[in-house]
Amino acid sequence: MNESPHSDAYRPEPEQELSDQERRRREELVLLRARGIDPYPAEAFEVSAHAAEILARYRDPETGDAEGQVPPEARWYVSVAGRIMSQRIMGKAMFFHIQDETGRIQIYARRDELGAEFYDEVLKKLFDIGDIVGVRGWVFRTRTGEISVHATEVKLLAKALRPLPLPKEKDGKIYHAFRDKEQRYRLRYVDLIVNPHVREVFRKRARMIRTIRDFLDARGYLEVETPVLQPIYGGATARPFVTYHNALDMPLYLRIADELYLKRLIVGGFEGVYEIAKDFRNEGMSRFHNPEFTMLELYVAYKDYYWMMGLVEEMLETVALSLHGSTRVPVGDRWIDFRRPWPRVEFFTALREATGRELYGLSREELARVARELGVQVEPSMGAGKILDELFSTFVEPACIQPTIVMDYPLELSPLAKRHRSKPGLVERFEVICNGKELCNAFSELNDPIDQRERFLEQARLRAQGDEEAMQIDEDFLRALEYGMPPTAGLGVGIDRLAMIMTNQESIRDVILFPHMKPESASPPASASGQQQDQEVPC
RNA sequence: GAACCCGUAGCUCAGCUGGUAGAGCAACGGCCUUUUAAGCCGUGGGUCGCAGGUUCGAAUCCUGCCGGGUUCACCA
Numbered sequence: 092m093n094e095s096p097h098s099d100a101y102r103p104e105p106e107q108e109l110s111d112q113e114r115r116r117r118e119e120l121v122l123l124r125a126r127g128i129d130p131y132p133a134e135a136f137e138v139s140a141h142a143a144e145i146l147a148r149y150r151d152p153e154t155g156d157a158e159g160q161v162p163p164e165a166r167w168y169v170s171v172a173g174r175i176m177s178q179r180i181m182g183k184a185m186f187f188h189i190q191d192e193t194g195r196i197q198i199y200a201r202r203d204e205l206g207a208e209f210y211d212e213v214l215k216k217l218f219d220i221g222d223i224v225g226v227r228g229w230v231f232r233t234r235t236g237e238i239s240v241h242a243t244e245v246k247l248l249a250k251a252l253r254p255l256p257l258p259k260e261k262d263g264k265i266y267h268a269f270r271d272k273e274q275r276y277r278l279r280y281v282d283l284i285v286n287p288h289v290r291e292v293f294r295k296r297a298r299m300i301r302t303i304r305d306f307l308d309a310r311g312y313l314e315v316e317t318p319v320l321q322p323i324y325g326g327a328t329a330r331p332f333v334t335y336h337n338a339l340d341m342p343l344y345l346r347i348a349d350e351l352y353l354k355r356l357i358v359g360g361f362e363g364v365y366e367i368a369k370d371f372r373n374e375g376m377s378r379f380h381n382p383e384f385t386m387l388e389l390y391v392a393y394k395d396y397y398w399m400m401g402l403v404e405e406m407l408e409t410v411a412l413s414l415h416g417s418t419r420v421p422v423g424d425r426w427i428d429f430r431r432p433w434p435r436v437e438f439f440t441a442l443r444e445a446t447g448r449e450l451y452g453l454s455r456e457e458l459a460r461v462a463r464e465l466g467v468q469v470e471p472s473m474g475a476g477k478i479l480d481e482l483f484s485t486f487v488e489p490a491c492i493q494p495t496i497v498m499d500y501p502l503e504l505s506p507l508a509k510r511h512r513s514k515p516g517l518v519e520r521f522e523v524i525c526n527g528k529e530l531c532n533a534f535s536e537l538n539d540p541i542d543q544r545e546r547f548l549e550q551a552r553l554r555a556q557g558d559e560e561a562m563q564i565d566e567d568f569l570r571a572l573e574y575g576m577p578p579t580a581g582l583g584v585g586i587d588r589l590a591m592i593m594t595n596q597e598s599i600r601d602v603i604l605f606p607h608m609k610p611e612s613a614s615p616p617a618s619a620s621g622q623q624q625d626q627e628v629p630c
Numbered sequence: 631g632a633a634c635c636c637g638u639a640g641c642u643c644a645g646c647u648g649g650u651a652g653a654g655c656a657a658c659g660g661c662c663u664u665u666u667a668a669g670c671c672g673u674g675g676g677u678c679g680c681a682g683g684u685u686c687g688a689a690u691c692c693u694g695c696c697g698g699g700u701u702c703a704c705c706a
Contacts, residue, residue, distance in 0.1 A: 112640055181663065267643085378700080609698090
């Protein structure tokens with residue numbers, strides 16, 4: 092790796108900046124080396140067992156008797172590695188816990204077995220909570236019943252120079268937990284070390300995605316990768332991040348959706364394609380929004396949105412069963428039940444039930460008047476679609492806690508969806524609303540190239556009127572449609588929001604390992620205001 | 631982008647109608663060979679987010695800035 096110039100913000104300051112605990116740990120490095128102990132040894136440490144495995148296997152009362160009752164030749168010797176998480180030193184013997192990926196196991200170490208000098212001068216004085224060690228020894232059960240490893244060797248594998256914000260625990264209750272959100276998100280590695288439930292959230296998230304992938308693969312759909320850098324962004328209404336390609340001397344956009352590329356693949360003859368990937372939207376941040384977020388998009392040829400409803404129901408029910416062993420998922424102080432089938436309600440019916448007003452067929456002016464009567468602010472720039480969208484998210488969405496399929500959206504809101512087969516002014520589109528938020532969005536895809544061009548032109552008109560989020564005309568996509576796309580059903584699922592529900596987390600930051608944060612220290616890189624940065628970046 | 635709340639030791643927090651900082655855990659020294667929020671005795675550690683202002687005196691009051699949280703707006 093190159094030597095790169097540190098910015099002032101990140102250059103570590105010498106001694107004075109360090110806390111007393113950090114200074115002491117750095118001094119210990121010197122003392123360790125003086126004794127011939129490398130605090131960062133190169134060689135591998137062979138691990139023969141993990142904490143959870145030891146606890147599980149030794150639970151057997153036949154082998155789980157107190158030390159001394161298992162003859163030496165019958166002992167189970169193990170080699171474990173992990174981070175020291177607690178220490179109790181009692182003169183000539185000590186206990187400590189180490190934590191590996193699976194959990195914690197207690198270690199018992201005695202001076203008369205490890206050597207007086209090593210025990211007194213190294214283990215007691217130079218090993219700290221947070222250090223990573225390897226331990227060899229045999230498994231036994233202590234007088235108080237805790238399954239532990241009786242150490243015959245303790246080896247330092249990596250010295251920790253910073254103290255851990257360690258919570259205390261008694262009778263299952265956690266004291267002084269590390270819970271400052273800013274610190275937890277910025278120092279996610281520390282969060283993961285000291286907060287086991289955080290590790291569990293991300294294991295569940297991984298299992299969720301694995302389940303979805305297996306579900307789609309089992310049906311023969313092809314997982315693909317499409318461009319993140321796009322010359323024209325499309326597939327959703329949102330403001331993009333702009334970047335710059337130096338060699339081509341042109342701006343590029345980070346994708347806001349995969350949709351238009353995946354449909355090109357359907358034109359190309361694949362009959363089912365999906366992508367689970369990051370999209371990027373240059374919008375505000377909140378506990379439901381991160382600038383980069385994960386989306387599943389799926390397109391299946393020769394299907395329509397009715398078929399897709401069934402698929403989504405089955406897929407999310409499968410996810411719930413996989414993670415919870417039940418279709419019922421705890422979210423906050425209630426349960427969400429993904430058991431099929433879910434209620435289905437038409438967009439305008441839902442609005443009518445929520446507001447007591449019939450809005451289907453009303454003109455823009457009539458909608459604006461009704462909206463104002465209902466206390467919803469209407470800007471002059473808002474079209475009919477925008478007003479309906481506003482009413483929907485005010486009156487319908489928050490009330491949908493259990494998974495609900497809302498179908499048949501107004502045409503103006505859906506420039507990529509096919510016109511409804513029988514209802515004028517509507518499109519064959521549905522959303523799954525769950526826990527008061529949109530979770531999925533799906534249509535019978537618009538495959539009429541002439542109609543698609545008209546929809547794009549309408550978007551262009553909105554854009555000309557100042558709607559920054561209106562879609563751009565993508566001539567290449569239109570060309571692809573002109574070659575002919577089979578009737579196709581498409582689906583988008585917000586993976587982060589699904590993860591929030593499935594892991595019972597209130598903020599999207601709790602299901603994204605490294606959520607976006609403002610820089611810690613004052614000055615962001617100069618010229619951050621411009622989006623046409625073309626400085627050479629050394630790499 | 632707006633409103634409200636928050637920022638004190640490594641962590642969790644107290645102190646805030648002004649008088650130059652405290653607790654528990656963590657750390658350091660000592661005792662302790664089955665402890666587990668180990669225990670007992672002793673010790674150190676903070677330019678109270680940053681910068682200004684008011685005042686004899688500011689962690690405390692005022693202003694601005696930085697960062698975070700929540701709600702709203704935009705959106706998924």
